[in-house]
Each structure stands twice: as structure tokens, then as C-alpha cells.
Amino acid sequence: MTQTQSDTGVAKDRSMLMQKAMMGRHYDRLTSVQESGAKVCSTFVPGNLNELVMCFDLVNNLPETNAIQNGLRKKSGNFVMEAERLGHSEDVCTYVKSDIGMLAKGNLAPNGKPLPDPDVLLLSYTGCFTFMKWFELLRDQYGCPTIMLHVPYQGDGRVTDNMRDYVVKQLKEEVIPTLERVSGVKFDIDRLREYLRESVAAEDKLVRVLESAKHRPSPIDAYFGGIYYIGPIFGAFRGTPEATEFYTALEQEVEARRAAGQGPITPDGPMGPERYRLVVEGPPNYTSFRDFWKMFYGEGAVVVASSYTKVGGVYDMGFRHDPDRPLETLAEYCFGCYTNRSLPQRIKMLARYVEEYQADGFLTNSIKSCNSFSAGQLLIMREVERRTGKPAGFIESDLVDPRYFSAANIRNRLESYFQMIEQKRRGRVPAGGVA
Numbered sequence: 100m101t102q103t104q105s106d107t108g109v110a111k112d113r114s115m116l117m118q119k120a121m122m123g124r125h126y127d128r129l130t131s132v133q134e135s136g137a138k139v140c141s142t143f144v145p146g147n148l149n150e151l152v153m154c155f156d157l158v159n160n161l162p163e164t165n166a167i168q169n170g171l172r173k174k175s176g177n178f179v180m181e182a183e184r185l186g187h188s189e190d191v192c193t194y195v196k197s198d199i200g201m202l203a204k205g206n207l208a209p210n211g212k213p214l215p216d217p218d219v220l221l222l223s224y225t226g227c228f229t230f231m232k233w234f235e236l237l238r239d240q241y242g243c244p245t246i247m248l249h250v251p252y253q254g255d256g257r258v259t260d261n262m263r264d265y266v267v268k269q270l271k272e273e274v275i276p277t278l279e280r281v282s283g284v285k286f287d288i289d290r291l292r293e294y295l296r297e298s299v300a301a302e303d304k305l306v307r308v309l310e311s312a313k314h315r316p317s318p319i320d321a322y323f324g325g326i327y328y329i330g331p332i333f334g335a336f337r338g339t340p341e342a343t344e345f346y347t348a349l350e351q352e353v354e355a356r357r358a359a360g361q362g363p364i365t366p367d368g369p370m371g372p373e374r375y376r377l378v379v380e381g382p383p384n385y386t387s388f389r390d391f392w393k394m395f396y397g398e399g400a401v402v403v404a405s406s407y408t409k410v411g412g413v414y415d416m417g418f419r420h421d422p423d424r425p426l427e428t429l430a431e432y433c434f435g436c437y438t439n440r441s442l443p444q445r446i447k448m449l450a451r452y453v454e455e456y457q458a459d460g461f462l463t464n465s466i467k468s469c470n471s472f473s474a475g476q477l478l479i480m481r482e483v484e485r486r487t488g489k490p491a492g493f494i495e496s497d498l499v500d501p502r503y504f505s506a507a508n509i510r511n512r513l514e515s516y517f518q519m520i521e522q523k524r525r526g527r528v529p530a531g532g533v534a
């Protein structure tokens with residue numbers, strides 16, 4: 100049996116429960132550093148150097164993950180308003196405001212215990228300017244050592260040797276020496292290789308899980324369900340045997356559903372007949388996550404591929420960490436993150452998803468406060484539609500600010516979008532008709 104009921108009555112895959120338990124262990128570890136004596140490194144999901152961080156026995160704290168947890172628990176709204184009360188503008192990314200508001204209100208982890216102050220801030224800058232401003236705020240708050248790993252943007256869609264050398268030089272001359280100084284642990288490149296080997300095992304399995312959505316019906320939802328699937332590998336577990344164990348179990352679970360011709364498990368149980376296959380661009384809304392998902396599965400719509408599940412690494416395009424080139428591979432990982440990719444690269448990738456996953460349409464969820472994703476989304480939408488001939492749809496919400504989730508508006512838009520897909524199937528909608 101792979102499906103079970105959680106204590107809140109929501110149907111969950113066994114892997115979802117495993118993922119929840121892993122998150123719980125992560126937060127317990129983080130909130131017990133005073134007893135364990137471990138030091139803490141705050142860093143972001145895109146471009147996170149988890150394998151390197153672990154070489155120094157540092158515990159990884161990811162502010163976006165904290166904001167997501169607060170969104171799912173419906174706590175972020177108050178934090179966002181607290182940050183605005185402190186002077187942060189309405190337009191600022193709500194992950195940042197949730198984090199700043201949480202700091203002002205006791206900085207409690209989901210387990211109810213206070214999060215520790217970081218000993219070091221490690222910013223791998225992979226395309227989103229907000230990351231830089233966010234860590235400037237945290238540096239003011241904590242006054243701890245701050246490392247900025249500058250990763251050049253893939254402006255013309257390629258990584259040159261010079262770009263790679265530039266990042267490796269920073270790793271050797273700034274990142275590693277600072278982490279040694281903060282942690283008191285000497286860098287051991289063989290230890291890094293070991294972690295990277297473990298990462299590859301998990302990456303292979305994750306890709307097979309994501310690609311299972313090419314089947315009909317898709318055994319997974321690659322956006323809403325995908326959030327659970329990426330948690331361990333995008334967070335504090337990449338490079339650990341625990342992550343490999345998780346992805347082994349996940350792959351088995353998904354393969355069993357595929358073999359039985361079943362669709363994804365939704366919060367209301369197994370999904371009904373698959374009617375619409377979508378590719379989705381943009382992050383989800385977390386404050387009404389379950390209601391949002393229901394607007395899709397309630398209509399028989401499954402997301403077969405999404406860009407959001409690539410923010411912490413684009414593995415389905417072939418990238419794997421390479422233990423034989425440990426520092427170069429960390430640099431290449433950072434270059435490839437979705438937020439560091441140019442618009443033409445994003446368009447190519449999304450159009451490929453529409454074709455390869457035999458999607459019926461391409462839907463954009465435009466996030467009010469995420470400039471990094473939203474800039475260029477209309478252009479992306481038009482171009483993907485032109486290349487694939489599949490209808491494009493557009494909805495708007497926000498990450499963790501509940502004031503910008505209008506259920507009625509989104510439902511109306513989705514209903515007309517699904518009708519448009521139906522009409523297109525019957526050959527009645529000219530290309531360019533956007534819901």
C-alpha cells in the first residue's frame with residue numbers, strides 16, 4: 100500500500116509522508132544546534148552547494164523553505180504584514196517579507212522552537228537580484244561572515260570556460276577558506292566527492308520520476324506533487340544517503356502506479372480520469388495550496404511538467420554532479436539553475452516539455468512579487484504557443500501572501516482555459532487565443 104491518510108485526513112503517498120518526516124528531522128537538527136554545537140550556514144535553494152556545506156559539518160538553513168512552511172501553515176500573511184509595517188514595500192518578494200516578519204516575531208521553526216542565528220551567509224547568486232538584497236538585510240541583522248559567490252548569468256545561453264574558471268576560482272579562494280574559518284573544519288576534497296556520488300544517485304531517480312509523466316495517464320503531478328518530490332534534493336538532503344533512500348522509494352511508488360495505469364494521488368485520494376495535460380510555468384501559491392491544486396484535479400487536469408520544479412537544478416536536461424570534477428561540477432550546477440537561464444533557453448525548454456509530454460496546453464501562474472519569474476512571462480507564453488500550437492493560459496497569484504490569492508478569479512480563468520482546450524481539440528480556436 101503506498102497511499103495513506105495523514106492526521107489531517109488528507110490522502111498522501113508514502114513518499115509524501117517520508118518527505119514530511121525528513122523536513123521534521125531537518126528542523127529538529129537546526130533548532131538543536133546549541134546542544135549539538137553544530138554551526139549554521141544560511142543559503143538559498145537555487146545554486147545551493149549542499150555537498151560543500153556538509154564538508155564543513157555545517158547545518159543548512161534555507162530561508163525560502165522557511166517561508167514556504169509558513170505559507171503552508173497559513174502563518175506567512177501576518178509575517179508579510181509585519182514586514183510591511185517595518186517599512187518593506189508591497190512589491191518586495193513575499194518570501195523575503197515572510198522571513199523578515201518571522202524574525203521580528205520570534206523566528207520560530209515549524210517545530211515551535213527558535214531557529215538559530217546563522218554563523219555564515221552563503222549566497223550563490225544564480226540570477227535573482229532579490230537574493231542579494233535579502234542577504235544584505237540578514238547581514239545587517241546578524242553581522243556574521245557573508246560570502247557572495249558570483250555566478251554569471253547565461254545571457255547568451257551558454258557557459259564558457261572563462262565563466263566556469265571564474266566560479267571555481269571564487270570557490271577556491273573565497274568560499275572554501277571562509278567556510279574553513281567559520282567551521283574550524285579543514286576542507287577534504289574526497290569527502291566532497293563522496294557526497295557528489297550520492298547526489299548523482301538521487302538525481303538519476305528524480306529524473307526518472309519526473310519523466311514518468313510522459314505516460315498516459317501520468318502517474319504524477321509534476322507541479323503540485325512535484326513540490327514534495329523536489330524537497331529533499333533541493334533542500335538540505337542532496338548528497339546524503341537519506342535522499343537516495345527517499346528517491347528509491349519514490350521511484351518504486353511511481354512505477355507501481357504507472358504499471359497499474361493509475362494517475363497521481365491528490366489530497367482527496369487517487370485522481371479521476373485524466374482530461375487535460377498541462378505544462379506550467381511559475382511558482383505555485385502556498386497559502387491556499389490545497390484549494391489551488393483542487394482547481395486542477397477537480398477538472399481532471401494534471402501538470403505533466405513545470406519550470407518551478409527546476410529552480411534548484413535542471414537535471415532532466417542532462418546535468419549530473421560529477422565527482423571526478425568536484426569544484427567544476429558545483430560551478431556548472433549553479434550555471435544551470437532555471438533562474439540563471441536566459442529567456443530563449445526557458446522558451447526552448449518549455450516548448451520541448453509541451454511536445455515531449457504531449458501537453459494540451461501551456462499555463463502561466465504569474466507571481467505578483469516574483470520579478471525573477473514574472474519578467475518575460477508574457478513573451479514566453481506567446482512564443483511557446485507559437486512554436487507548439489497549443490493554447491496558452493494565464494493566471495495570477497502570489498507565493499505566500501494570502502491577500503493575492505483570489506480563488507474565484509483563478510477558478511473562472513481556469514474554467515475558460517479548459518473550455519478553450521476543448522474547443523481547440525475540436526479545431527475551433529485560432530492560435531493566439533489566450534484565456
Ligand code: SF4
Pocket residue numbers: 192193194195227228229230438468469470471472498
Ligand atoms: S526567484 Fe522569485 S520567489 Fe525566489 S527569491 Fe527571487 S523574487 Fe523571490
